[in-house]
Amino acid sequence: MSIKQLLFVLLLLLSIVCTCEAQTYLYAERDSPNMVAGINVTVIRFFDFYNNSVAEFSFYGANKIQIPVERLDRTVFPSKKAHYYFTTTGLTNTTLTSFPEFAVYEKGKPLDVRIRIKQDEYAMPLVVRFNNSKISDFLGGDVSELKNKIKNLTIVKILEMTDYAYAFNGSGWAEVKFNKTAKRFDLVDNTAGFYIGRNVTETIRINSISLSDFWLNNSLPSGLPGELESMNPGYYAFIAISVDQHGNPTFKLFAPFIVISKSKPSFSSSTVKGDNLILKYNYNFNASFALLLKKVNYHAKSEIDLRKEVAKSMKVELNYESKELEEVKVFDMDIGLYAPKGMFSYAHESDEDSLALSTAGLEEGEYILYIATFGDNLEPYYFGSAVVSITAPQPTPTPRRPAGGGGYIFGTGIFYTPLEYVKAGESYEIEMPPLAVNDTGIVSITVKPQDTINVRVKIERLKDLPPEIPKPEGMVAAWSISLTLSKETSVSGKIKFRLGMDEIRAKGFDPNAVTIILMKWDGSKWIELPTRFVGSDDKFNYYEAETPSFSYFAAVIKAAPTPTPTTPPPTTPPVTTPPAITPTPAPAPDYTEIAIAIVAILVIVGTTIYLLRRR
Incomplete structure (x- = not known):
């Protein structure tokens, strides 16, 4: 059974359960x-x-x-x-x-x-x-x-x-x-x-x-x-x-x-508005669906009109205050479900072990996360719900502009920051100048030392990794980021970087749907770092990752490839109604x-x- 069929049946049953015993x-x-x-x-x-x-x-x-x-x-x-x-x-x-x-x-x-x-x-x-x-x-x-x-x-x-x-x-x-x-x-x-x-x-x-x-x-x-x-x-x-x-x-x-037969996926209980809420499973599923619905008490209305054909007989509205309702269309199908704008988000995935829910456009506050996951032959792997929070983005502190002492050779992909004085436990963001951003793809480096130090950062955009380091699958870009310290101490931090949309398309992926993870070489293996999407412009997607230390880094793609067709794709044409919802003759x-x-x-x-x- 395809995702399209399964989703249609699930949403049809949702309408049925809340309506049919109406008297x-x-x-x-x-x-x-x-x-x-x-x-x-x-x-x-x-x-x-x-x-x-x-x-x-x-x-x-x-x-x-x-x-x-x-x-x-x-x-x-x-x-x-x-x-x-x-x-x-x-x-x-x-x-x-x-x-x-x-x-x-x-x-x-x-x-x-x-x-x-x-x-x-x-x-x-x-x-x-x-x-x-x-x-x-x-x-x-x-x-x-x-x-x-x-x-x-x-x-x-x-x-x-x-x-x-x-x-x-x-x-x-x-x-x-x-x-x-x-x-x-x-x-x-x-x-x-x-x-x-x-x-x-x-x-x-x-x-x-x-x-x-x-x-x-x-x-x-x-x-x-x-x-x-x-x-x-x-x-x-x-x-x-x-x-x-x-x-x-x-x-x-x-x-x-x-x-159910499987455990629930892991996910963060709090997500910054604009970031994707990532659900990670410890198993591969045939299909998984997730719905974020704001946790408020709705004035719901449901009806079933037996005078109409089955595909058009169901209607469910979730009203809240005087907010405008938005019809939920899945695969361009009218399923008779309406919810307030900015108060729900929906996603599905098949043959994977993770799922990403967009929080862009959602209001801040508490949401109920509903999850339904299936194996072969509709085996119910996991059904459940949980409360998650969508929080406001934290304002980015205005970085202190680099002082003198930095070094940059145009066209080499190598940049040295000036020597900076950073107090113990302080998060200090060093912003790269525009030429360095263009050449390295690194927008800024934030350092947080355990002890008070003077620190200089060297950033190098790599064409190839050293021979002794294996190339991670799906790699788009790689860097070497090293620190020169006035004394030995541990330094954690953040790396803000950008990837060109053309770079992503060249790998066979859609830049608007791809998931990017920054990975760090720990001396023996690659480890994934917490990475979030922070925005985009006409040419670039911007990301930020947290790291416990600095070493070699690689940005990799975690998504199924979408080959670029030689002709315009026929899916979801704006003037054509999908067969799934085309009424049949009476x-x-x-x-x-x-x-x-x-x-x-x-x-x-x-x-x-x-x-x-x-x-």
Whole structure:
């Protein structure tokens, strides 16, 4: 699956989760009778899963991901879709005071969840695991085909994407698995405390229990199944279902959660505005996404318009005060997501071990960093969030101009600074004259000695490194920077340098997207120095790096090369709409269209997950 497809699905699900259960009750009424493996799906009723006055759920031992809101206004515009007519039981608009939480468990942790259903609390609880490889296969191919694939979703196709389901009744449990050939769920395992009826409807009714305060963990009389006592990475959901007197399914709860397999990336908790926030992973990933969102309480609005096609039916706004909203477009796709200008930043990367988020244009303050990282076949490597700070750039102290005594031979790339007196612990910036900057590429040197000294700096732009020093991969420029001191002492400092944009392009990279790291030779190996981008002009990018001492240095590129094409690249032409968002012609009136994925999952997966047939 491509990044484009994965991102489209993720953002679509974000819109769905905060919108689709927008009423106290949502009905889906079918235009013709339909039975699915013994259960009537002519009328399906959904509770409002995320309204605290209707139901509450809490995952313990898990990390929580949540968007901060002061209120979340939700709206549904009902319509007929996929043979179902969606209606509500009165209120069309409802408001929540918090955004639904998303739980993330680490690999090997046990499931521990507490449920409180406050209206019509009797139901049978189940835990479902989806097969991410099968989901990945289903979503594979051209992203422009995704809409048609959603249209063609069937109950059987969704059920084939599940691994298993565990049903509970408070004293026992049963494992069921979908039988692809028989188009039903078969019983795989069963504890003595779980009872199997003559059909699915009867099984659900027999095992329904009060979920007014139900705790699903190892404290159950039968304990947890082994696969939930030590969970493997994947995508899961806790679902509660009952049936009415006519055998129609009623969904009381749908609470998704994820089990991850990898550790979180490392990153700085504070970044200067204008610098990139770098996420470094200790593993290679297939795809990673990151979002910086300012940490304020938003007035959120979400809606789903079932009268529109799936690609245009979702809309989510994050409002704050009277700030202008900006549409979030990814790969030039309209995804129906809007956020205040200057309060969010987004980035993605594939087949790498790092990711860079731009902070240019962001307001200063605290931000929530949301991260989603995937391996092959959509394996959830890491999902999580953290708080980071964006701080104001520190004003650059006005450097003292070099006094007499400096030495410079034009065209040699060698420059000697004048002898400077520097106090112990003082950071002293020595600015290079324009001719030296042009010839060496070094803008200034800051020295910070442990003892009070007189110091002279020699800077030499190298055409080649000494034979005994290996050339680091991706090297663009190299220098020798040495100090002459009045006494032996340790000296740390900073190096401000510039690289020509043409130099970077000559290496096959985009100067506007490249990451530059200054490396230092420590006598036996190259080490990376903390390096930040400080600005650019028409010809040069400017960088600053911190160094514990002075020696040989090399500026290297840390990015994937972008070969310069011989003809203008065809990507993102300004007058062309990408195929991924090109609306397809409306289907014939009798064409089955599933317009909202969550309803499809709840109806298709949720309903038949409970097909606990006898062997």
